[in-house]
Amino acid sequence: MPQYVFGGRPISLGPMTADVRRLAEFARDAARRTVEWMRTRRPAKTVATRYYDLVRGAGFGDCLVYGPRHGLGVMEVERPWVETTSEYELAPNMTFQIDTFLARA
Secondary structure: OOEEEOOOOOOOOOOOOOOHHHHHHHHHHHHHHHHOOOOOOEHHHHHHHHHHHHHHHHOOOOHEEOOOOEEOOOOOOOEEEOOOOOOOOOOOOOOOOOOOOEEEE
């Protein structure tokens, strides 16, 4: 059964193993880092590239599920997505959900 860790607010029903605690703490820190990288006129793909580099560099590349941010509006997950293929710049008044989702099988 996979163990899911959400970077925004990780919880555990019972004691965490050392491996899961390390992943949860990393996910929390990665979420904070990507917030720092979100700046007006910055290409969205730059934020995603930095996120993927950070995750892989920490040895958690096998835990990646999807990119670090997505739009928020009528539905929980909607455009615009912050991915390495994103061809737009971040602009004032854009709203994104912090979605640092890493999973360990």
